[in-house]
Structures are given as C-alpha cells and as structure tokens.
Amino acid sequence: MSDKARIGWIGTGVMGSAMAGHLLAAGYPLTIYSRTKSKCQSLLENGASWAACPAEVGEASDIVFSIVGYPKDVEEVTIGGRGCLAGLKEGGIICDMTTSSPALARRIAEEAAKQGHFALDAPVTGGDVGAREARLSIFVGGERAAYEKALPCLEAMGKKILHCGDAGAGQYAKLANQVAIAGVMFSVCESLLFAQEAGIDVAKWRDLVGSGAAGSAAMNTLGVRLLGQDYEPGFFVDHFIKDLGLCLEECRRMGLVLPGVELAEELYRSVQARGEGRKGTQILVKVLAELSGKTWNSHP
C-alpha cells in the first residue's frame, strides 16, 4: 500500500491524459473515468484503475482532479447526481482544472463544504506542450488548507503554481489571462496583415519587432506559424470562444465593459461561423484579411 494520497482523475483529453500520466509516474495510485474509455488505454496499461462513473472515482479517492470541456460538463462530473462529490469520503478534495465559470466554482465549493469536503478551482495555461512537459502554470482558488494538500500533485504537473484566493479566484485569474490573450491576438494578426499589405518583408519585420517594445510571446510563436500559413491549433478557436464568453459573462456580472474583449469575441465568433472553430486562434488573420477582400499569403 502506498502512503500517498489516492488520486482520482476525470477527463482524459490531450491535456488530461498527459497531466494524469505525471501523477501516475510520480507513484500516486490513480483511478480514472472518461466519457471515452479508449482515450484511457495508455493510463490503464500503466497501472491506473477504471471507474464506471465520476461517483465511483470519488469513492476510490482522497483527491479528485477533473479537466473536461464546458462548465456543464464540470457541473455534471462534480456536483451532478453521479458526480464525484457523491462518492467522496468526509474531508475529500475536488480540484477542477477545466477553464470554467468562477460562479460555478463557488457553487461547487459551497456544495462540497455542505458535505464536509473541499473544492479547488485550478485552471492551467501552457497548452498541450506544457501539459506534456509538466511545465504548466496553474491558477488556484479555494481554501488554503486544501490547496496545500493538493500542492504536491499540482507540482507534478506544473512549474508555476499561484494560490489566487478563495473559490473562483483561480478561474478569475485564468480568465484574466485570456483577456490578455485577446489583445495580443489583435496585436499579432493586425500588424502582420498591415505589414503584408504595405509590401514589406514580413518575416524580417516580425523577427525584429518580436524582440522589441511591440513584442509578445504570441508574436514569437503564432506569428512565426502565420508566416508559413500554419493554422494548426496550439489553442482551438472553439475553446477560446468558450473562454471569451466566460470573460464577458463575468464582465456583465461585475459591471465592467472591456471593448477589446467584446470585439475579439465578435470576430472569433465570425471565425467559428465560417467553419474554422477547430483551427488555431492565429487563423484570425485570415478572417481579418477577408474582411477587406484581401488574402493572407505571406511566406517565410
């Protein structure tokens, strides 16, 4: 018997599989559930146990992590009828790592508290590469005592871990990160398009600007991809629209108007409406070009 906490894991998409794999590699006993069992094959072969539903994951675990799709999925696998909360023993911890609604995170924490449990919201940034290399940044909301219990697990998945405050604070911090992304997407896509239309050498220009006052991480990653017309997803348009929708929902609740985020959400919905929701967020440049009857076609 291991003296390590028994870990439950719900959701084994690209991110979740890699993250759960780090816990398994660190020696934690792991019980997993996913809507699509086939996605769990590698984890099961490496020693994880299968559970038939989230509640069964709860029964077998001291701490349950989840990383699923949308807030309704989070709700279902945590506080839903067969959610993991229903199975947890007294003093258990739910730690949802999905980018989801701060209001829902608070509701989960309240439900958990009523039953003598704890809930953390702990969304991440760093994408599939960060998940694979255990280099995620993790924003955590919830009670400090629960945070400290979950911390060794979070440290197995991430490089920078920030306790941001009470329940919901992790989600707020992640949404603020997405607000910052919205602006840099304008920055990268509009400036490259302007440079192309002005007839200058876009690749040389990007190279110089990327390290200056107008530079950004996105200019040096997505900007480079755009030079090769590479629209493969580092981050899906569909997911970004979900996140921007959550940002705007919270803005409305807080009575805050953010014109840049409003505009970004509108343009990304246009990208999605054109059937490109499964492309990477950098594809914004193509829709911006087409807004003016232009074509994005710069070469490296």
Add this chain to the structure above:
Amino acid sequence: MSDKARIGWIGTGVMGSAMAGHLLAAGYPLTIYSRTKSKCQSLLENGASWAACPAEVGEASDIVFSIVGYPKDVEEVTIGGRGCLAGLKEGGIICDMTTSSPALARRIAEEAAKQGHFALDAPVTGGDVGAREARLSIFVGGERAAYEKALPCLEAMGKKILHCGDAGAGQYAKLANQVAIAGVMFSVCESLLFAQEAGIDVAKWRDLVGSGAAGSAAMNTLGVRLLGQDYEPGFFVDHFIKDLGLCLEECRRMGLVLPGVELAEELYRSVQARGEGRKGTQILVKVLAELSGKTWNSHP
C-alpha cells in the same frame, strides 16, 4: 579636416538630442538646427555648429538627419522653401527619422531624386532610453546605395537596423509596429483591470502571466508601472494618437479594415479629450475603468 561625412541634424527633442550626440561622439562634423535653439546648447558646447535654417544645414552637410514632430514639420524642414533639400549639393542624402507618413516619405524621395539627391525614411523604436543608450531599432526605406552610405551613422544610434524596401517602407514598418502596440495595450490594460475587479492579487498575477503565453514586453514594463499607478510617459498618448492616425490613413489608402486599431484610436482620442495626452499610453487603463464607473487603484 575630417574625412568623415559632414552630418546635418534637424530637431533636438529628447530623442534627437541623444541621437545627434552619438554622431558627435563618433567624430562626425555636425551642423544643427532646431526650432528652439536653447535645446541645442549641450550639442553646441560639444562642438556642433549652428545653422539658421534647415537650408543652411543642407549647405553644410553630405547627409542630413531630421527627427521632428508631425508630418507637416517633416515637410517643412525637408522639401519646404527653406528646407534642407534647397541647400544640399548634388548627391546629398536626406534621412528623416520622424515617425511620419509613408506617402510623404515617397514624395520627399521623388523631390530629392529630381534634384539629384537621395532620401531615406528611417523611423525608430526604443524610446528615450533606446536613444540615450544607442540601442534603437531603425526601420529604413529608400534606395540601397543611399542606405549603405548612411549605415555607419545609423549604427552609431541603433542596435538593429532593417532595410525594409523602397521609399516609404521604413514608415510602413514603423506603423506596423504601432499596430502591434495597439493590441498589446488592450492586452495589458484590460487584463489588469479584469484581474483587479475580480479581486485577485494583481501584482502576483502579473508576475506569473508576464512570462507565459499571454505575456508581452508591455506587460513587463507598462504593466509594472500600472501597479504603482505610474502614468509618466514612456510614450506620450498624443504621439501614439498621431501614429494610429497615420496607420488608419494608410489602411484607408490600402483598402484595409483593422477593427482593433480603429477601436484603439477611438479610445486613445477619448484619453486625449480628457486632457491626458501628455501622459504615457498605459493611462488607457484609467479611462477603461472610468468607462464602467470603476477606479484603477491596484497597488504593488
């Protein structure tokens, strides 16, 4: 007698004084003119000669550099009646380093060519610190032969120098840089404001996000200043509005719609209308907050 090119300099604001100083220090004979002679005192004491007008600067020089305020000032000191072009000897070079209109840059190059001269447009980025430390980035448009003649002088002022193409291309490259800045200003100001309103620790949040996928140079410079409510200008709102206006003028000419730049120009004009044109561009956060009846008040 020095065998170095005789240099003329027009415009001795914060940027121009520092840049001209590097040429003087490098041993170039320097003739200067500025609207306000008192601003030239230090250069004159260090060996520069005074000229009574731009045409006289031209008479005394092989290459004339200018860095003044607005396109109308550029026009006046170059191709105006008493502009430096009127004084130059055959084969002279005008190199305007003001951020100005690409169309005007082309017009100056045409006028110069008619009279057997050459014109370069060579706007810079890097601000007053970059100017002082000779670490500017310089975007150059114009004929390659003239560029190569001016290059040793440019290298005395800057670290990264990019020949972007024909006359006007330097201005286009600089304007594309300003397009990129517009987006990162949304990124920094809206995300910090969202974080503040959500009640999370903005300083810790900024620190983590600054080095991630949502990070930018501005997040790590202006973002830090904003934590201390420091609105002192790295770059004046008034100057940014001039630049965004030039961007939009060129967008109209090219038939290009850039919604992010349009929105930025509108909001910055609002900043200006409230009497804060002489503050730094990061003051956008204050106007965004006030849009929703909030106050930006985060502390470090």
